Amino acid sequence: MYFSATIFTMLGFPIPTLTSLVVAVTNFIFTLAALFLIDRIGRRRILLWSVPVMAAGLLLAAWGFSFIDIAATDAADDAPSQPPPARGAAVTILISFMMYVAGYAMGLGNVPWMQSELFALNVRSLGSGIATATNWGANFVIGLTFLLLMEALTPSWTFVLYAAICAVGTGLIWKFYPETAGLSLEEAASLLEDDNWGVR
Template sequence: MYFSATIFTMLGFPIPTLTSLVVAVTNFIFTLAALFLIDRVGRRRILLWSIPFMIAGLLLAAFGFSLVKLSLTTEGDSTARSAAVTILVSIMVYVAGYALGLGNVPWMQSELFALSVRSLGSGIATATNWAANFVIGLTFLLLMEALTPTWTFVLYAVVCVVGYGLIWGFYPETAGLSLEAAASLLEDDNWGVR
């Protein structure tokens, strides 16, 4: 989201800010959808359903970047134009998956903490979320230059795969549970994950 205008400029879109607005609207629509779905579907389930879309979007973007030379304009080059559109669509798929799951769930995790540590746990979770956000913002352009855009997006897909495995293995489902029952999930050895 931070660098979409930069990416679309590199890809030769004539109005990169307008193209970035399409991504922002996708984020807005799927964030609204998440707000309606998250309590019905459940936090764990929505993460497990949405992260594969993030992975697919990132891998599709990597594929699109492998087809285009960023130093060239897409004007008159049908392969480059197709790759640019592929990258735009893939980023929209990624953002939709992100907005449904990881864009919302980390902000709605306080019920996992017992009342005695709820504010501390929520504070640490929020700080972790912003720290990860800071690291991505700080390193994205450096990684694009050092690894190439293709491998940067592959790296992010790998991070999502690892995250998916961690969520599958450790993140409990809280749908339908009272606050007391949800807070007690982390007391078990299996953390309430079946």
């Protein structure tokens, strides 16, 4: 989302900022939906459903970028119109971004901010601080390396790499992340005391 206006300019959208707004509105709508659904569906289940949607959106973006000649779009700054196949690929990429952001807003955009319930009261502030720093640190690394990866790996392979990270994340959530919906704070904090972290 940080670079969506840059990407949509590169793809030849006539008003890239307006196109980015479509992605931002998708984020807003699905964040609201997550706030209503997260306790009904459960944190673990919503992550196990939404992270694969993110991976699918990233793979769709990778496929869309395979039809775009980035070198040609960089060279043709004064010619925003793309040939018909590239226009279709650009729309595919826009849809893939909306799909990714919808999955993100439903799961990883919300659930990590509820992690304090997993920590015992005597370490809750420290645990929450470390978890938040980790979250923002990962965000910083992605923001710092995204454009470099786009140049080094090509856009398609960059998005394939991010999809692979989502796939690994899905496996880790399935293996380790306990369900805390419907539990009291004390019950949720006690989950990490089990050998299997409360994962059945």
